[in-house]
Amino acid sequence: MKTTLTFYWEVLRLWLLMVSIVALLLLIFAPRVLVAQPLPVGRPQSGLNLPQVIELTLVQSSVARQAVTNRETSYWQYRSFRADYKPLLAVEGVLPDYSRTILAVQQPDGTTNFRYVRINSSYVGTTVTQGIGLTGGKVTVGSTLQRFDNFDAGGQRLYNSNPIAVGLTQPIGGFNQLRWNKRIEPLRYQESQRQYAEERETIARRVTELYFDVLLQQVNARVARQNLQASEELLRTGREKARLGRLSENDLLLLELNLLGARQAEVQAGVDAQNAAVQLKGYTGLTLDPAQPLAVPAAAPLPRVTPEVALQQARQYRRETLMFQRRLLEADRGVAQAKGTTGFQANLTASFGLTSSADQLRGSYISPNDQQQVRLGFAVPIVDWGKTRAVVKTAELTRQQTRQNVEQEQLTFEQSVLSQAAQLAALDQQLRLTQRADSLAQRRYDIAQATYKVGRISLNDLNIAQGEKDRAKRAYIAALRACWVAYYQLRTLTLYDFEREQPLLAAE
Secondary structure (H helix, E strand, O other): OHHHHHHHHHHHHHHHHHHHHHHHHHHHHOOOOOOOOOOOOOOOOOOOOHHHHHHHHHHHOHHHHHHHHHHHHHHHHHHHHHHOOOOEEEEEEEOOOEEEEEEEEEOOOOOEEEEEEEEEEEEEEEEEEEEOOOOOOEEEEEEEEEEEEEOOOOOEEEEEEEEEEEEEEEEEOOOOHHHHHHHHHHHHHHHHHHHHHHHHHHHHHHHHHHHHHHHHHHHHHHHHHHHHHHHHHHHHHHHHHHHOOOOOHHHHHHHHHHHHHHHHHHHHHHHHHHHHHHHHHHHHOOOOOOOOOOOOOOOOOOOOOOHHHHHHHHHHHOHHHHHHHHHHHHHHHHHHHHHHOOOOEEEEEEEEEEEEEEOOOHHHHOOOEEEEEEEEEEEOOOOOOOHHHHHHHHHHHHHHHHHHHHHHHHHHHHHHHHHHHHOHHHHHHHHHHHHHHHHHHHHHHHHHHHHHHOOOOOHHHHHHHHHHHHHHHHHHHHHHHHHHHHHHHHHHHHOEEOOOOEEHHHHO
């Protein structure tokens, strides 16, 4: 009974020692945990303009939060990659491993006898493992302690210690995963940071498109209301003229038809404005009132950028540059992996350390003996029916196809940047022309309306002037939309703010 209590007391002591070591290691090496801060959510104010809608969307919309989540995921993946090149400290053990059963025990004369035994085997060890990026090997330094208790042999107790043990595991001529990851993963992480900036600009561009969709429908609704008021006034004037015999019945009926068409156009414009507001609300997460008019933005700050300068900035800051490099490296890694995992395989294992055993814990650390082990294992395929050659050839063809795809995608990307930069001047000129046409068409309609009232032009001429006015207004809004979309498209393609002359990555 006393022996059993002593055993459990020793096990408890070993447990407390192990828990203390683990707690100390956690306090020293545990990384800081990033605490997610709640996103500020503000109610949209009346009379929202385009920059306000974009700013609120980048703060509180679900698409913006997804972009942040993708960036944080890439960060922690990069942290995981960096951890592979740092020492790994671990504590492991088995406390206790108690057994009370019948076992086959070999006797001194070589025979085997089944005996009832009560034994315990405990183990605790600490290891430090460091990967070798240059060679792909692994170095391990550790220390272990074992204890054996036999409760049926007079309370026999033995200790076996390894105060220090140094080991090396080195593949020879194999695939070095650490070396390739060190070349690829930093590119992947930088690519994710640029992708985050690109996603923000993409969100701004999409918000711009939806904003102008709502704005255009609101302009249509406003034009429809104006046309309805003008049609009502013209019909009243026409009825007075018809009563005096100065207007034909045909023209009077045409005025009534125009009034009905104006009412239908107003109703449809209201429905279209509401649908456009719902789409903008769903993307931005804002509470929008379709009846609340959005502010018409000023002209977009289209920079005077030559296509060559835009292409230079795109090559420097866009993620495609890094992505193309990463894909080529991954293709090279595929070839190296095919060659390193087929054919001749060899692995070298070597270890050196000290060991000792005794019936007392202190004695197991006195005058330890040295121990060494060297092992070289290898495998050489003699007949594989061309499998090695086929695997390597497949990887080489995959690399060739990747290079061809990268060349084509790079050419397409550069052409899109050049095309986008080249059309900025044309869009700016088109905006000025449509703005001038809108002003002239409005003035012409006002003159035509006043002239019709005094009977100097026909109703058909007035309808023509009204149609031109409406088309000019819509053309101006469409040109303004094209300029703002092109502005954010250029920022997205280059990740460069030409207005402030700084990269968007630095701005973030």
